[in-house]
């Protein structure tokens with residue numbers, strides 16, 4: 521069974537994956553994914569044997585990266601912890617009791633595996649599989665009322681664990697790449713998208729949000745790494761702001777993708793996305 525994302529993540533790239541794969545650089549050294557989310561491209565690269573010089577996955581979200589750490593280092597314990605949650609898959613009170621963990625002062629003192637099992641359980645049982653934090657960094661998506669949510673898929677977690685064995689995992693801002701990326705490395709940027717309209721997009725993965733200033737800061741880093749000789753690929757919404765920030769680069773075209781998670785259900789159809797590459801096809 522191929523390795524694949526073990527979390528459903530807003531902005532997950534499974535739909536756009538064929539477009540990304542058709543635009544990979546022919547060769548590259550180390551792989552970096554600084555907005556890793558569900559990690560769809562990472563798992564795909566692993567499955568096709570392209571990560572010969574290792575990979576670094578990072579994200580600003582601590583619970584997300586700790587979940588990857590638990591899958592990498594403690595897969596069997598994690599599976600056992602999820603099996604213990606499984607009988608409560610339809611229990612609304614249990615869901616809210618689990619959700620409340622991060623309101624307690626000792627939350628971060630809980631064992632890694634317990635916190636990771638909570639993240640996966642909430643991800644499978646919350647409304648729309650939407651990972652959402654309020655401004656106090658507390659998980660606040662409501663109960664999803666799914667009839668039969670899949671709480672644990674042991675084989676999926678074991679495969680993901682296998683793929684992650686040699687991977688470096690980091691919590692941090694994308695700008696840390698400036699000190700880590702080397703010429704010849706390949707970096708895929710999948711930032712929270714520029715909103716298509718004032719209310720259309722979901723960018724609350726982390727409480728800080730991703731403003732226009734953040735988009736500009738990212739574009740600046742993109743061009744710095746371009747000058748360094750890194751291979752770069754970036755996706756964003758097909759908006760005037762995103763087009764303007766990356767104007768002049770070799771590939772710059774709209775691609776139609778289907779979004780699985782959008783806070784506005786009526787906008788869950790096709791959305792034009794932009795893929796920018798620092799190299800030709």
Ligand SMILES: C[S@@+](CC[C@H](N)C(=O)[O-])C[C@H]1O[C@@H](n2cnc3c(N)ncnc32)[C@H](O)[C@@H]1O
Nearest residue numbers: 531532533555556557558560580693694710725
């Ligand atoms: C669009 S999602 C990534 C989707 C992912 N590539 C996938 O396939 O599922 C964007 C991610 O960026 C992270 N993020 C937001 N601001 C960040 C920052 N300043 N530095 C690093 N990661 C950030 C969020 O936590 C979120 O996981």
